[in-house]
Amino acid sequence: MASTFCVELPGKIRVPRVKVPSGAMPATLFSIFVLWSGAAAAFYDIRPNEIPGKPGTLIRVWPIGGGGAGYGQAFRFIYRSTDPRGKAIPVSGAIYIPPGPPPAGGRNVIAWAHPTSGVVPDCAPSLYPERWGLVWNMPELMRKEYILVATDYPGLGTEGIHPYLIGESEGRAVLDSVRAARNFGNSGASNRFAVWGHSQGGHAALFAGQIAKRYAPELKLYGVAAAAPATNLVELFRDDVKTEQSLIAMALLSWATHEKVSPDSIIVASKRKSFDETARGCLTSFKQLFILSKDDKALKSGSFLTIDPSTTHPWLGIMQRNTPGKQRAGAPVFIAQGTADKTVNPQTTKNFAKGLCAGGETVLFNSLPGVTHIWAARNSAAATLKWMDGRFAGRPAPTSCQ
Numbered sequence: 001m002a003s004t005f006c007v008e009l010p011g012k013i014r015v016p017r018v019k020v021p022s023g024a025m026p027a028t029l030f031s032i033f034v035l036w037s038g039a040a041a042a043f044y045d046i047r048p049n050e051i052p053g054k055p056g057t058l059i060r061v062w063p064i065g066g067g068g069a070g071y072g073q074a075f076r077f078i079y080r081s082t083d084p085r086g087k088a089i090p091v092s093g094a095i096y097i098p099p100g101p102p103p104a105g106g107r108n109v110i111a112w113a114h115p116t117s118g119v120v121p122d123c124a125p126s127l128y129p130e131r132w133g134l135v136w137n138m139p140e141l142m143r144k145e146y147i148l149v150a151t152d153y154p155g156l157g158t159e160g161i162h163p164y165l166i167g168e169s170e171g172r173a174v175l176d177s178v179r180a181a182r183n184f185g186n187s188g189a190s191n192r193f194a195v196w197g198h199s200q201g202g203h204a205a206l207f208a209g210q211i212a213k214r215y216a217p218e219l220k221l222y223g224v225a226a227a228a229p230a231t232n233l234v235e236l237f238r239d240d241v242k243t244e245q246s247l248i249a250m251a252l253l254s255w256a257t258h259e260k261v262s263p264d265s266i267i268v269a270s271k272r273k274s275f276d277e278t279a280r281g282c283l284t285s286f287k288q289l290f291i292l293s294k295d296d297k298a299l300k301s302g303s304f305l306t307i308d309p310s311t312t313h314p315w316l317g318i319m320q321r322n323t324p325g326k327q328r329a330g331a332p333v334f335i336a337q338g339t340a341d342k343t344v345n346p347q348t349t350k351n352f353a354k355g356l357c358a359g360g361e362t363v364l365f366n367s368l369p370g371v372t373h374i375w376a377a378r379n380s381a382a383a384t385l386k387w388m389d390g391r392f393a394g395r396p397a398p399t400s401c402q
Helices: 027-044 136-145 167-182 200-215 233-240 245-259 270-278 286-295 316-320 346-360 373-392
Strands: 058-063 073-082 088-097 107-113 146-153 189-198 220-227 335-336 363-368
Touching: 027 073, 073 167, 088 136, 088 167, 107 200, 136 146, 146 167, 146 200, 167 189, 167 200, 189 200, 189 373, 200 220, 200 335, 220 373, 233 245, 233 316, 233 346, 245 270, 245 316, 335 346, 335 373, 346 363, 363 373
Parallel strands: 107 146, 107 189, 189 220, 220 335, 335 363
Antiparallel strands: 058 073, 073 088, 088 146
16 A cells, blocks of 8 residues: 555655645545555555665655645655664655755755654654644745755654664764755755754754764764753753653663663553553644643652662663763754753753863853743744854854853
């Protein structure tokens, strides 16, 4: 059934422009819509023989109907990437291409790294029709002729448990999404790009910057922007274990899976069912947030851990290895942080920025008075875009470093 609505295209492709007239839907798109409602997973169900190939090449492409007024072309796609061990893997995502022909020299690319959505395939942001609505200032991005490419990360959409807050995994997925954008033959994507992420996505953006020169040397990174990023994971875990049980559960399920350790070794037996339900929940809509808030009530009623993972291996080692800032940033950095954030401690983010400054990086820190975690990207979007404009224009990067 998948072949009736999935365009399987190896290597560099040219994708036809798809427009949906107001009040009408072409027969082919109508068929796609009907199939989608009952067989969404088929698009993301990749056969083993489809996976081998160069990182960033395309496996499947599917138009996103409409994409939003003035957004030009929009597509879900699945591309090739590699996991931290070098194994070829499929990763899903979405791309938004401005209308009209590209400018001379090609279009600059912004790679968006999304905040926590979950750790199971059903939580992929690209599964949702209005995916563009999860990225702030999209009209302005299109007006400025930026290409916006948004990875789902491994294990979201495609099979598996997502390697949550595993920096090398996130970074590779982000960088290969930029490569994939360049393999849309009509996108006009250049090799110039910036990364922008929120929360978990801020963590992903920072790691993408750190590994860009090593992993994707043909790409030219101009800037790294992170809103309320996850930085010191040990501190983050200790801060959130009593208030953000859903995030802790997702992290522990992911890490246990990839370390091949049973959660039974750290979860109170009577809390195991609630732990599983919470860890496999999604954070992609208000409805899902409501369901998840019910699932994690049992975890909030008391301690659900038999040990403190932030002091015990392998959990402590995972947190330490995946804390960014231990390598060069790769480009100038923009960090936005709300002062009313209860998920990411504002002081932890400030300390991270100071550490980057001490290491000789160029960092602009944007404090957002009274802003909570969920709105950090929204409230800093205009400033972030202005900062990225400056980087692509070649202007000296401003700095908060003393």
